[in-house]
Amino acid sequence: MSDKIVEITNANIYQGDNLVLEDVNVTVNKGEFVYLVGKTGTGKSSLLKTLYGDLQLKQGTGTVVGFNLKEMDWKKVPFLRRNLGVVFQDFQLLTDRNVNDNLKFVLRATGWKDEKLMDEKIADVLDKVGLKSKGFKMPFEMSGGEQQRVDIARALLNSPKLILADEPTGNLDPETSDEIMQLLFHICRDYGTAIIMATHDYIVISKYPARTLKTERGRVEDNATISI
Numbered sequence: 001m002s003d004k005i006v007e008i009t010n011a012n013i014y015q016g017d018n019l020v021l022e023d024v025n026v027t028v029n030k031g032e033f034v035y036l037v038g039k040t041g042t043g044k045s046s047l048l049k050t051l052y053g054d055l056q057l058k059q060g061t062g063t064v065v066g067f068n069l070k071e072m073d074w075k076k077v078p079f080l081r082r083n084l085g086v087v088f089q090d091f092q093l094l095t096d097r098n099v100n101d102n103l104k105f106v107l108r109a110t111g112w113k114d115e116k117l118m119d120e121k122i123a124d125v126l127d128k129v130g131l132k133s134k135g136f137k138m139p140f141e142m143s144g145g146e147q148q149r150v151d152i153a154r155a156l157l158n159s160p161k162l163i164l165a166d167e168p169t170g171n172l173d174p175e176t177s178d179e180i181m182q183l184l185f186h187i188c189r190d191y192g193t194a195i196i197m198a199t200h201d202y203i204v205i206s207k208y209p210a211r212t213l214k215t216e217r218g219r220v221e222d223n224a225t226i227s228i
């Protein structure tokens, strides 16, 4: 695979029959951190959904982690998803099982079988997010910041080349948001994972500056200047 992790060219993105974004041209390289901003309803989620195969790319071309979005057989979407990590605002952990079992659930669902290898992988991702000894905790025993770390650990399980993060600091206080941003930048820098992060939090952006895409008036503006 080339260093281009995402390459979208001349794409029109639709929700049903409605054209949400027109002539989208976005390239994201290996290890790059990119923000995605824009007012509510301008198409941030639609763009992310296109990238993880939840919205079909009808017009234009698109490649994500080596998968051709346009020509992809829809049966292949699960394979695309195995090569991506997705992090949401509301963590989406299974509340009836501990952290280890939350992570094992994802590994099993993505085809892992060997118990020892699964245990090693779980220990590895928990270590990466600073939760080495917390695997036996239930989600309700953890703070919001810790739950978000588990969500990030889950996204790392299949060693993705790309993480899509939708408002990952949206439910967190400023100090915990800082910790999560430091973790995401560390993952990007030290493991070469590209990250696209949708956010409304311009304070976070000013503290952790990076290339910014902005959805506005039906277009995606690259290297957008944003005012706080």
Ligand SMILES: Nc1ncnc2c1ncn2[C@@H]1O[C@H](COP(=O)(O)OP(=O)(O)OP(=O)(O)O)[C@@H](O)[C@H]1O
Pocket (backbone or CB within 6 Å): 015, 016, 018, 020, 038, 039, 040, 041, 042, 043, 044, 045, 046, 047, 215
């Ligand atoms: N499932 C859907 N069916 C039809 N239209 C939709 C659907 N989801 C979103 N839309 C429409 O597509 C447009 C873009 O919505 P989208 O959710 O991508 O915006 P957004 O920038 O992510 O907003 P927010 O910041 O509130 O998450 C909006 O006009 C929205 O009403």
